[in-house]
Amino acid sequence: MSLVLTEDQLMFRDAAKRFAAERAPVAQLRKLRDDNDAAGFSREVWKEMADMGWAGVLVPEEHGGAGFGYVGAGLVAEEIGRNLSATPLLSTAVLGVTALLRGGSAAQKEAFLPAIAGGDLVVALASDEKNRHAPHSIATRATGGSGKFKLSGRKVHVLDGHVADRLIVTARTSGDVESRDGITLFLVDTKASGVNVTRTPTVDSHNAAAVELRDVAVSDSDVIGTVDKGAVVLDAVLDAGRAVLAAELLGVAEESFERTLGYLREREQFGAKIGTFQSLQHRAAHLFCEIELVRSVVLRTLQALDAQEPTASNLVCLAKGKASDVARIATNEAVQMHGGIGMTDEFDIGFFMKRARAAGETFGDYYYHADRFAQLAGY
Amino acid sequence: MSAQLKSVDQLETFRRETRAWLEANCPAEMRQPVTEEGDVCWGGRRWKFKNDAQRVWLERMAERGWTVPEWPKEYGGGGLSKEEARVLREEMGRLSCRVPLTSFGISMLGPALLKYGNEQQKREHLPKIVRGEIRWCQGYSEPGAGSDLASLKTRAEDKGAHFLVNGSKIWTSYGDKADWIFCLVRTDFSAKKQEGISFVLFDMQSPGISTRPIRLISGYSPFTQTFFDNVQVPKENLMGELNKGWTIAKYLLTHERNMIGGMGTQRQTPLSQLAIKSIGLASGKLAEGTLRADIARFEMDALAFTLTMGRVMDEAKAGNETGAVSSMLKYYGTELNKRRAELAMSIAGSEGLKFDGQTQADIAPVWLRTKANSIEGGTSEVQLNIIAKNVLRLPGA
Structure with missing residues (x-):
């Protein structure tokens, strides 16, 4: 299968990009935090996300979903990562739906999938x-x-x-x-x-x-x-969650990297833009390569899940391990290159580093998945 | 759909015919793995075929243009579409057929000639590359112009009917074995450094050329320093426009970088298997935990890199621009290759230290050779500079 997005996938991604930036940006997460919001996300926005096909992204059309598969879920997750959108997409639309699709009875699917796709049920x-x-x-x-x-x-x-x-x-x-x-x-x-x-x-x-x-x-x-x-279903659910988290981490890495590049082009010290300093240029160029690698493994892994390839778990380890590691480095570099302002709560970049840490930890970090990658390869 | 794309049926027919032809025409000796230097056929006036099979295999493949499957037929190439060329590669792989001809004419000069050469130059040089009659070498680096290639000083003075070339080149791969050289020379001595360079082709047997082999840390001498002392080069051997050689040089470097960067992804025994053999398993895991962790990190990065090479090709096929990709692949691929060699040495332990300069199986020379990967064709640092400037658009880079 070609590692290029189809027309439909590109349209779905572009719509997700616009929506996440407009309706669920970092500012919203900040406000939910500052307000000590009881839900931790906006139910109104989640309903709108459901209308966009996000809540039912994995739900087959016969159950009222969008049927965009794991590649589709990854495209949404990448935008969620870029905007740090507060949403129950991972818990409900990915973990919950995968559990029901892989292990649910006809009655369970009937009872829950349409409700999830409609944004009316959180799992x-x-x-x-x-x-x-x-x-x-x-x-x-x-x-x-x-x-x-x-x-x-x-x-x-x-x-x-x-x-x-x-x-x-x-x-x-x-x-x-x-x-x-x-x-x-x-x-x-x-x-x-x-x-x-x-x-x-x-x-x-x-x-x-x-x-x-x-x-x-x-x-x-x-x-x-x-x-x-149940482990058969659990493993599939976790692999789905890991792959989608890898896509989210890709978005986190991309966004913090782009914000950092913007800062390198503007910030002046010693009478020069700091982006002219080779020590920073080389670190940024190296990071660019690492993020490109993550982009490849994430797409390949999501495709493997959609095709239910027998060795998809090896790729999941690669994607979650590599994405966790690269997002950690990208956000750490982002804070370092922003200098003092990167340490302030008022500036957004710290939010990305915190998310990279938490998403990296969830369902196994780099160390967990490197170990599992080796085990699956017989060493 | 482009006219080049063949239907699935046509492609299958092509596959069947290709397989039958290869089975009938590839000598048995040419289906054995390459084990020593002489097994790789470089061609050229002075090439000594290792055996008849090597000569016959080259002649048969060259006759069909399959030494360069995708070059146009009119210059002796195979005229195959990308899909057909892929089928040919797959079928050759299936039968373990050796590559009939390896040369810098094929991998470097040819693509540049096709893009920048005039009609007469293409007709003169391309068919000889296809048939392996002329072996080419590259005259780029100079003792004083390495990473800063554009500061090169080899002069070509306009003497009316010819250029008079003086100066010296270094790191000329197989300079002592090549028949012709494609060479960067300075033709305008007052212009900004990139703007006074021209790209010329000339015969290595011209009076005034001498070479001196350079012995490397690996023990091999694949490179020479090459000296030009009043060498006369006919004016018609100028490729492209006068003083516009830097454009060709960069184009060609892209090909070279793709080739060097891709070396790390050639099918190699996974490090994990070497380690299992050398170290052994304990409870299903490599018995040395710290080494295991490094091997896993390498294998993950190597797989991620291979997938990225595939994605870049898919994107190119889909017509998507993926800027400065060759720098990324060159940088990451060569650094990976070095990591692999370091780990292979650690896995082998004292066995890896064996070094008599003759045994093909020794890995120490390979380890030493990889160190050049991140230097030749533009150092890793130069690649990072290019990414910073052309992709990331960082200021003043």
Whole structure:
């Protein structure tokens, strides 16, 4: 497949570019933070995003979505990264929808996909339990067996957890705490008895929560996928999230890089534009190359997910690892090259560095994915 | 759709015919892997074919113009479309056919001749390149003009019917084996440095030319210093306009950079496999954790770079401008190549230190050779300068 965007994809991206810059820019994230906004995003804007086809970007047309696939989701995410848009796109439109598409029953798809695509339902993945990402390390237990499952455990870093209508909870129905076998996915109503959600403010002013589950009763119809075999769905959900986060990180890197280039062209010291200094030029030129590499791996990876290629996970590791690393370097360089003003809260560049750190950490950072890349290659 | 594009059916027919022709015409010896220098055929007046098969293979391929599949038929080329040329490459790969002819005439001068040469020059030189009859070398760098190539001082004075060339060139690849040279010379001594340069072609057997091999840290001597002492070059050997040679020089450097940058992506044994053999696994992971981490970082970057090369080609096919790409690929590709060689040496340990100047399998000479990758064809630092200026539009760069 050619690593060039199609006409349709270009149009979709251009529309996303305009919308994100106008309706969900960095200034909006700043205001949500300063207002200590209860939701952490604008429901009104999310509805508009749904009208743009974002909420249903992965939802097939027969379920009321746009059906633009992972490449489409990545195009939106890149613009979200460029603008640091506050939106539940990742939690709901990517993680939630992928879980339903890969493991959902016909009834579940019918019940939730149109609602998600319409921007009326927010879903959150409650899976991580450790501070360092370890997806199969799950101690949360589903006891009682078929027909009368009860969930107990504690989840961390649940994106949009405090605003979600439904949680997708991973729990152990058998096996050891570290085992890939024995994991089951459940759909849980956040208002159900025994569910306690606490918002956890993060450095990037994005939404996250801790979820406490105490004997939460769920029925068989709430199971996504197959009991004990939930890791198949979970891995697919995480890979989708990682690939889309890589696209967002690409946008973060691009935007902070472009802002920095603008500063290098304007700022004067020692009687010259600082962009004339070779030490800065070479660092910028090197960064340009790294960002170009990320652009290639992100597009290739999203295409591989759309085509359900058997080795897509290798590419996901490459994309998430490389994008996390390059976005970290790009935003660090951005702050350094901006000098003192880059350290001020009033100036936006710091927001990009914070987001690069948080998005880089989410679902595995460079170190996690370099290790997994090597493991998948047999070393 | 362009007229060049062939339908899928036509392409499949071409594939079938090509495969049949290759099977019938590529000698068995030419389907063996290249193991030593003499296996790569460079051609030229003084070329000694290693065996009959090498000669026959070159003649057969040259007759069809397939030593340069995409060059126009009228100059002896294959006249193939990009798609057909790709099919030919794939079919040659499938049968492990060796490349019949490698030369700077093909990779460097030819494309420039096609773009800037006059009709007479094209008819004179291109067919001889196609058939491997003339081996070319490049006269660019000088002892005092390396990264600052445009400051070159080799003079070509106008003597009416001919130019009189004096000066010297350095890093002339195979200068002692070449038949002809394409050379940058100064023809205007008062103009701004880039504006007084011309591009001339001349016979290395002309009176007044001498070469001296340069022994490198790798032990090899692929380069010469080349001296010109009152060399007479006929006026008709000027390529392009007088004093406009810098434009051709830059165009040609782009080709050279693409070639050097692409070397890192040639099919090589993954480092991880070399490491598994040398170090071994413990619980499924390389037994040396720190080395493993560096190998993984390299393999990830190498794959990302390969994908980027592919994307650049796809973009070019789609007609999208991807400015200063050759500088990016040259810079990143050669730095990767050096990283790979450093890691390969670490993986091999003391075995990697073996160095008798003869054993082909020794990796130390390869490691040493890679150091030149980020120097030749414009240093990494020069590439970064070009990116800063032409892509990033940074001031005063």
